[in-house]
Amino acid sequence: MSDRKEDLERQINLTFAFLSAESYSRKFLTQPWIRTNVSGFQNLSDDAFRKKLARDLADLRRVGVPIEQFTLNTGMDAGQLAYRLSSETYELQEVEFTPEEAAVLGMAGEMGQSQELGAFARSGWTKLAAGGAQRDLSSSASVTNAGDLRFLSAKTFDTILKARHRGYRISFSYESSRTAEKVTRTMDLWGLVPERDRIYLVGFDIDRNAPRCFRVIRITDVTAIGTATHPMPAGTNLQELVRQQLRRRSELVDATLRITHGRAVELSAAGVEKEKDQWFLKDVDRTWLVQTAAAHAPEAIVLEPPEIVDEVIELLKAAQG
Structure with missing residues (x-):
């Protein structure tokens, strides 16, 4: 079971890396970049890394994520294999759904696959979110049956995914697990990180002037409020950032x-x-x-x-x- 959960976390991290490639000022991802920056691929031997990456790419393609592979011809990386998301086949034109129609899509994605990643990658509304579809998903079913994602509303997830993909700043209400007090926070969003069946929103906290993470089931009223001005520093390991902050909070x-x-x-x-x-x-x-x-x-x-x-x-x- 633990191996399957690790595979799922690594594949979700890889999917987010492809979706966010442009915000890293990259049109493609190379094997060295993936090995350094995508959590789950570090500390592997060369052979183990190549096998895991090949298997993950095959799994993602099988569930409908259109990843292209090619060889670089110019620059310092010439001769290296590179990968990119085919936005022409992955993104759709803007469409609108009623809450009832969105709920049907969410349920179909949930029931159509027994594997969590299958539901995550193949559900219709997830692909629509990548394309920036405009619709109200507040009544739809949750994304997958993996941990916190069961309790994260589709509307909130859609707003987060769109903000990350487009480089927006967001505001949200956060309820502390210790005081139950709700506060409004502002963040330049860097990503969503799965950690032991929990999902954390990670980015630069404008109010604290430092990187912070927040558990997604404790946030509500997520709103895009402008353009982010604090990009994620090169080489940042979001998974480790989450773990360090959780250790400091003794969680x-x-x-x-x-x-x-x-x-x-x-x-x-x-x-x-x-x-x-x-x-x-x-x-x-x-x-x-x-x-x-x-x-x-x-x-x-x-x-x-x-x-x-x-x-x-x-x-x-x-x-x-």
């Missing part, structure tokens, strides 16, 4: 657990077995870890860090009344 933690063999599979699948029945989990969501470990006690016991051990014990005591 991601490392932990060591003792897990009875064959039990608490949800926890063991997220980690690596270091010793017999002892598992190490890196960069996992703190709340998920505490709740899941408590639910699987005593087959799963958190050994460290101490603060997570204490939180699990408190949760178990509260459950006992």
Whole structure:
């Protein structure tokens, strides 16, 4: 399951890279650029990178993403393979749908494929979004059944995708998970990043004058308000940027657990077995870890860090009344 989720995240990242190529001042993507800038392709051997990229490109083409391959003839990259999205076949003329018609399209995309990426790439309204179609999708079904995307309205997703593709600045309301307070934020959008079944909006936060990320299910009222003036710096790894900010907010933690063999599979699948029945989990969501470990006690016991051990014990005591 984890391999399939990693493949899905990498392929979504690759799709967004193609959709946003012009905002990187590129008409095409080369293999070295993809390897450096698209999360999921770093730290691979040459052979492993080529195989993963070839498989991902084949999967994307199979679900309807028209990617062209060609060899560069001039410049410093002459002789290298390059890839581009065929906008002539991917983008459509502007059309309008009623909310009822949009809902049917969303449901058809959802039901027509069992694979999340298939629903994401083949759903009619996703292709329309790439072409800038004007319609009200506020009543349509969600994009896929993958994590946060189940709860993200099609209207919000459409606005975000359009703003990223066209280089717009956006404003939105954000509800803090800690205070439940709603604030209005302004951002020059850099991308959407999947991270462990959650989706984060990433960009330059005008109000904080620094890069920031926001979980998409906590944002509403997304509106394009002008042209972005803070482009994403070259070489930025959006996936790592999200992880660094989550670590600073103590939402991601490392932990060591003792897990009875064959039990608490949800926890063991997220980690690596270091010793017999002892598992190490890196960069996992703190709340998920505490709740899941408590639910699987005593087959799963958190050994460290101490603060997570204490939180699990408190949760178990509260459950006992």
